[in-house]
Amino acid sequence: MIRIIILGSGNVAKHLYKAFMNIKAINVIQCYNRKGILLHPDQELGDITNDLQVLKEADLYIVAVSDDAIKTVSDGLMFNDRLVVHTSGSSPLHTLNNANKRGVFYPLQSFSQQKDIDFESIPFCLEAEHEKDLALLKKVAGSLSKNVYEISSEQRNTLHVAAVFANNFTNYLFSTAKNICDTQKVPFEILHALILETATKITEIDPDLAQTGPALRNDTKTIQRHLNTLSNQEHKNIYQALTAAIQSKHGKKL
Amino acid sequence: MIRIIILGSGNVAKHLYKAFMNIKAINVIQCYNRKGILLHPDQELGDITNDLQVLKEADLYIVAVSDDAIKTVSDGLMFNDRLVVHTSGSSPLHTLNNANKRGVFYPLQSFSQQKDIDFESIPFCLEAEHEKDLALLKKVAGSLSKNVYEISSEQRNTLHVAAVFANNFTNYLFSTAKNICDTQKVPFEILHALILETATKITEIDPDLAQTGPALRNDTKTIQRHLNTLSNQEHKNIYQALTAAIQSKHGKKL
Numbered sequence: 096m097i098r099i100i101i102l103g104s105g106n107v108a109k110h111l112y113k114a115f116m117n118i119k120a121i122n123v124i125q126c127y128n129r130k131g132i133l134l135h136p137d138q139e140l141g142d143i144t145n146d147l148q149v150l151k152e153a154d155l156y157i158v159a160v161s162d163d164a165i166k167t168v169s170d171g172l173m174f175n176d177r178l179v180v181h182t183s184g185s186s187p188l189h190t191l192n193n194a195n196k197r198g199v200f201y202p203l204q205s206f207s208q209q210k211d212i213d214f215e216s217i218p219f220c221l222e223a224e225h226e227k228d229l230a231l232l233k234k235v236a237g238s239l240s241k242n243v244y245e246i247s248s249e250q251r252n253t254l255h256v257a258a259v260f261a262n263n264f265t266n267y268l269f270s271t272a273k274n275i276c277d278t279q280k281v282p283f284e285i286l287h288a289l290i291l292e293t294a295t296k297i298t299e300i301d302p303d304l305a306q307t308g309p310a311l312r313n314d315t316k317t318i319q320r321h322l323n324t325l326s327n328q329e330h331k332n333i334y335q336a337l338t339a340a341i342q343s344k345h346g347k348k349l
Numbered sequence: 350m351i352r353i354i355i356l357g358s359g360n361v362a363k364h365l366y367k368a369f370m371n372i373k374a375i376n377v378i379q380c381y382n383r384k385g386i387l388l389h390p391d392q393e394l395g396d397i398t399n400d401l402q403v404l405k406e407a408d409l410y411i412v413a414v415s416d417d418a419i420k421t422v423s424d425g426l427m428f429n430d431r432l433v434v435h436t437s438g439s440s441p442l443h444t445l446n447n448a449n450k451r452g453v454f455y456p457l458q459s460f461s462q463q464k465d466i467d468f469e470s471i472p473f474c475l476e477a478e479h480e481k482d483l484a485l486l487k488k489v490a491g492s493l494s495k496n497v498y499e500i501s502s503e504q505r506n507t508l509h510v511a512a513v514f515a516n517n518f519t520n521y522l523f524s525t526a527k528n529i530c531d532t533q534k535v536p537f538e539i540l541h542a543l544i545l546e547t548a549t550k551i552t553e554i555d556p557d558l559a560q561t562g563p564a565l566r567n568d569t570k571t572i573q574r575h576l577n578t579l580s581n582q583e584h585k586n587i588y589q590a591l592t593a594a595i596q597s598k599h600g601k602k603l
Contacts, residue, residue: 185571185574203539203540204542205543205546217542218539242542244536249533250533252574252578254530254533254539256575256578257525257535258543259563259588260522260523260525260526260529261544261547262544262561263595265544266547266556266559266560267560267591268518269547269559270559271511272515272556273511276508278507279503279504279507279508281500281504281511284552285457285474285496285508286457286508286511286515287551288458288472288496289459289516290515290548291549291552293516294548294549295545296459296520297541297544298538298544301524301527302521302523302524302526303524303527306517306520307516308513308516308517309517310517317416317439320439321513329598332594333518333590333594340583340586341518343583344521344524344583
């Protein structure tokens, strides 16, 4: 039985707690957060604390707090030489206090409170200072997901930047597409199938090969008509910047 | 039995031909293209022509050619008062010669030759000058897909611009994410689940509500670290432009 303590009360903490409930080999023996709130309605009040001094002995402490709070929480731990990991995509391993054995347990997904998470397809990016600790993290992550990767802090930082392009910026483009549809009362749902196909395609072929559209074809007539159609200046700017970027990238190849 | 003639030999023409083969109520009685090539290995040679003068009488002529060729092909038709449609997302209905009854039969998807198309989930955007013609187009589109919409030429132009954001520009961001991963030998497949989740999410909630990330949080520390991580100037430019756009959009709401 692997004994785990989860520190934090955000979406990652809650989703991990819920997922671990279904894993027989794992027992979340205690949770900590500043307000002492439950992570799940079924959790027992006695298993939750807002006092770092009363933390039990466990095999793994998962610090699932905001990036800014990782250092404070890990500095506040009253024990040494135990395995303490954070769950952040953008904080290096050494953000954790070196009084304990450090690691990273980063589920790469955008978590929201409303939506249930199926961990099975979520990649876990792991890092640890010691082989033995990495093995334990692999066991824990492997009990939730089929996609487990060993990733250095430097690689994780790069991955986090790439995720901003693939998730945050992409979502902004979807929201822009919806705004554009709204101007002419076109139902945004017409674009759903195209959006799903666009995403699915790059899991099958290299996105460079999947590139299409007026920018790639250098179809200046269509580009000009599109710019005339856009009434919002911010949308025009983004259209021009991305058109230029596609042409700069693919032009070089020709 | 609805008699159809397909004009053109590109991806849309080929995919439509193949899909119609499975529809009992539809018979593609002839195909035209300049080179007289088959749209499918099972097609009979006698059903294909490269001569507009020998086109048979049909209930529907589908001009599935490039935008630039729509006018030329429709001007070359030797008959009047029959139903002629194009399949373009970006050409207005009146691109077609008004000697015939005109319409638009636009399957909104990015077609590639390699990939099989399941028309069932592809939205068809229809337009016609006469109610009776629209009814026929609805019947034909409805035999292939569950998602059939009546869309004016103006709406279709708007939709086409929105599709550039949702498909072309999004794909460019995916390709950028892959390039960034490559710089640190991070497997791009780690991002696949996130990309699929990002796309799926906006079919369930408004993309404005799905927005997350350092730009939205105005997390200047992370933004600066990301910019330092990016070595490619084009990637830096896009990062800054999209960060500014997200902040301009969501800042106004606060």
